[in-house]
Amino acid sequence: xxxxxxxxxxxxxxxxxxxxxxxxxxxxxxxxxxxxxxxxxxxxxxxxxxxxxxxxxxxxxxxxxxxxxxxxxxxxxxxxxxxxxxxxxxxxxxxxxxxxxxxxxxxxxxxxxxxxxxxxxxxxxxxxxxxxxxxxxxxxxxxxxxxxxxxxxxxxxxxxxxxxxxxxxxxxxxxxxxxxxxxxxxxxxxxxxxxxxxxxxxxxxxxxxxxxxxxxxxxxxxxxxxxxxxxxxxxxxxxxxxxxxxxxxxxxxxxxxxxxxxxxxxxxxxxxxxxxxxxxxxxxxxxxxxxxxxxxxxxxxxxxxxxxxxxxxxxxxxxxxxxxxxxxxxxxx
Amino acid sequence: xxxxxxxxxxxxxxxxxxxxxxxxxxxxxxxxxxxxxxxxxxxxxxxxxxxxxxxxxxxxxxxxxxxxxxxxxxxxxxxxxxxxxxxxxxxxxxxxxxxxxxxxxxxxxxxxxxxxxxxxxxxxxxxxxxxxxxxxxxxxxxxxxxxxxxxxxxxxxxxxxxxxxxxxxxxxxxxxxxxxxxxxxxxxxxxxxxxxxxxxxxxxxxxxxxxxxxxxxxxxxxxxxxxxxxxxxxxxxxxxxxxxxxxxxxxxxxxxxxxxxxxxxxxxxxxxxxxxxxxxxx
Numbered sequence: 019x020x021x022x023x024x025x026x027x028x029x030x031x032x033x034x035x036x037x038x039x040x041x042x043x044x045x046x047x048x049x050x051x052x053x054x055x056x057x058x059x060x061x062x063x064x065x066x067x068x069x070x071x072x073x074x075x076x077x078x079x080x081x082x083x084x085x086x087x088x089x090x091x092x093x094x095x096x097x098x099x100x101x102x103x104x105x106x107x108x109x110x111x112x113x114x115x116x117x118x119x120x121x122x123x124x125x126x127x128x129x130x131x132x133x134x135x136x137x138x139x140x141x142x143x144x145x146x147x148x149x150x151x152x153x154x155x156x157x158x159x160x161x162x163x164x165x166x167x168x169x170x171x172x173x174x175x176x177x178x179x180x181x182x183x184x185x186x187x188x189x190x191x192x193x194x195x196x197x198x199x200x201x202x203x204x205x206x207x208x209x210x211x212x213x214x215x216x217x218x219x220x221x222x223x224x225x226x227x228x229x230x231x232x233x234x235x236x237x238x239x240x241x242x243x244x245x246x247x248x249x250x251x252x253x254x255x256x257x258x259x260x261x262x263x264x265x266x267x268x269x270x271x272x273x274x275x276x277x278x279x280x281x282x283x284x285x286x287x288x289x290x291x292x293x294x295x296x297x298x299x300x301x302x303x304x305x306x307x308x309x310x311x312x313x314x315x316x317x318x319x320x321x322x323x324x325x326x327x328x329x330x331x332x333x334x335x336x337x338x339x340x341x342x343x344x345x346x347x348x349x350x351x
Numbered sequence: 352x353x354x355x356x357x358x359x360x361x362x363x364x365x366x367x368x369x370x371x372x373x374x375x376x377x378x379x380x381x382x383x384x385x386x387x388x389x390x391x392x393x394x395x396x397x398x399x400x401x402x403x404x405x406x407x408x409x410x411x412x413x414x415x416x417x418x419x420x421x422x423x424x425x426x427x428x429x430x431x432x433x434x435x436x437x438x439x440x441x442x443x444x445x446x447x448x449x450x451x452x453x454x455x456x457x458x459x460x461x462x463x464x465x466x467x468x469x470x471x472x473x474x475x476x477x478x479x480x481x482x483x484x485x486x487x488x489x490x491x492x493x494x495x496x497x498x499x500x501x502x503x504x505x506x507x508x509x510x511x512x513x514x515x516x517x518x519x520x521x522x523x524x525x526x527x528x529x530x531x532x533x534x535x536x537x538x539x540x541x542x543x544x545x546x547x548x549x550x551x552x553x554x555x556x557x558x559x560x561x562x563x564x565x566x567x568x569x570x571x572x573x574x575x576x577x578x579x580x581x582x583x584x585x586x587x588x589x590x591x592x593x594x595x596x597x598x599x600x601x602x603x604x605x606x607x608x609x610x611x612x613x614x615x616x617x618x619x620x621x622x623x624x625x626x627x628x629x630x631x632x633x
Contacts, residue, residue: 201487201488201490202484202487205487205498206476206477206480206487208487209466209473212466216463223423223425223446223457224446224537224540224541225449225454225475225541226474227446228446328465
């Protein structure tokens with residue numbers, strides 16, 4: 019019951035913000051805010067792969083592209099018509115479009131998840147640098163494919179995607195990936211992922227099905243990258259292969275590393291910082307990227323473990339009771 | 352924790368060899384491991400009976416750890432069979448073998464360094480978790496029950512190994528001796544019926560190593576475990592193992608009670624060296 023109430027309260031807050039933000043925030047700030055949200059989803063999802071499981075993937079932009087183009091095609095060919103039909107029978111446009119967006123996002127996410135599965139499965143024999151190279155290759159293959167497929171606009175890009183993404187949906191996406199990550203981290207499944215990161219040989223010897231968990235991390239991570247891609251597609255209303263270059267993957271990795279590998283709150287914080295920073299530096303003109311890079315270097319030199327280290331942010335009023343005092347020393351020892 | 356009696360026992364290795372009394376938990380039958388031109392283990396026969404504590408010794412490079420890697424599925428033997436409770440396990444993946452009831456520790460400590468001690472133990476209990484991924488994400492009652500039970504069992508094991516005060520400390524921050532103990536606690540968490548200990552006393556001082564050996568004996572009795580132990584410290588092995596097998600260049604050159612091993616010519620020549628009689632006299 020309490021959980022239901024909490025869910026309703028969260029939804030109400032999101033709807034409230036969805037309605038209020040466009041009124042009180044100028045369009046530029048709103049755009050930065052939305053891009054922050056999408057970055058958060060990307061960073062937290064990559065954190066599942068790179069941070070939790072220790073699998074170095076630099077193809078995240080590829081998964082995002084699969085989700086973006088997949089969901090855009092669903093909306094262009096199906097969703098748009100359905101949304102119009104639903105609106106035609108008297109259902110409010112917001113709800114009709116929301117439902118169509120949700121279907122498109124899930125479809126894009128599922129496609130990206132399948133791509134993650136396909137990349138994950140053969141790559142699992144590889145570790146470290148070798149895996150990184152395979153994922154890099156995957157990302158580039160996706161981009162080149164898109165650039166050459168007429169049906170998705172090829173190098174001209176894909177215009178006319180219905181602009182359905184609102185703050186509400188970005189918020190839902192963020193909540194979903196954050197809650198999933200945190201709950202995973204505090205469960206036996208999350209511990210299995212951390213075990214793989216710390217020592218794969220020992221994890222396997224203690225009964226962790228390392229192959230299954232590495233694939234799981236890849237599928238979950240790429241699913242949410244696909245969701246982020248779908249939100250981006252329906253926010254921008256236009257997609258171009260150049261949005262999904264290797265540089266984009268590096269940006270997301272920078273967020274995860276800067277936040278602290280394995281820390282969900284760190285990924286959130288770093289995603290916001292690294293999305294706002296280049297915008298805030300616009301006044302510096304041509305020095306913008308120089309300052310941005312310098313700040314990254316300084317941050318990493320002064321805090322190599324990342325902003326949050328491996329810790330998580332806790333609401334001060336929700337402190338868990340301290341661990342119970344150690345039980346009376348066992349007679350066995 | 353009681354395990355069903357193995358059906359019909361294990362197929363015995365070549366006749367005329369010494370047979371273990373009672374149930375055979377582990378049987379290696381002409382196991383050979385060849386790496387290119389190198390035979391790391393050659394035609395090894397070994398049986399371990401229920402509840403036994405068997406020592407596996409041999410000079411550096413004799414193939415002891417390779418034997419562990421074969422039993423736990425890290426390597427698949429080139430020839431031969433490995434039977435666990437009567438069923439062949441060679442060729443199975445390590446995590447499957449762990450679930451069947453064989454866990455191990457490592458010679459060069461392999462803890463999950465970034466996790467606390469309790470988590471290290473909980474990870475090994477993973478094999479007994481019932482709650483699935485969906486339970487974890489939706490936080491169902493089954494998940495809560497599972498997690499509470501794991502935590503409780505982990506704390507009990509930590510207490511048994513004298514690590515209760517360290518439960519919330521990251522494994523990497525533990526003193527060396529404690530790390531060795533945590534490895535054993537973690538291996539026990541999978542509720543194995545066969546425990547493989549790879550030089551558990553390596554790097555410990557004589558007093559620590561004595562304590563650890565008593566603890567291992569206590570653990571064996573308490574959990575009705577079968578233990579196969581690799582050890583370099585002769586004094587230690589002779590003290591707690593009732594049966595010892597000696598490997599040299601991948602070949603078993605002797606097997607018997609500590610007293611027999613102590614006087615075995617081949618062992619003395621291959622492994623113990625010239626002046627060892629003095630050492631063992633103590």
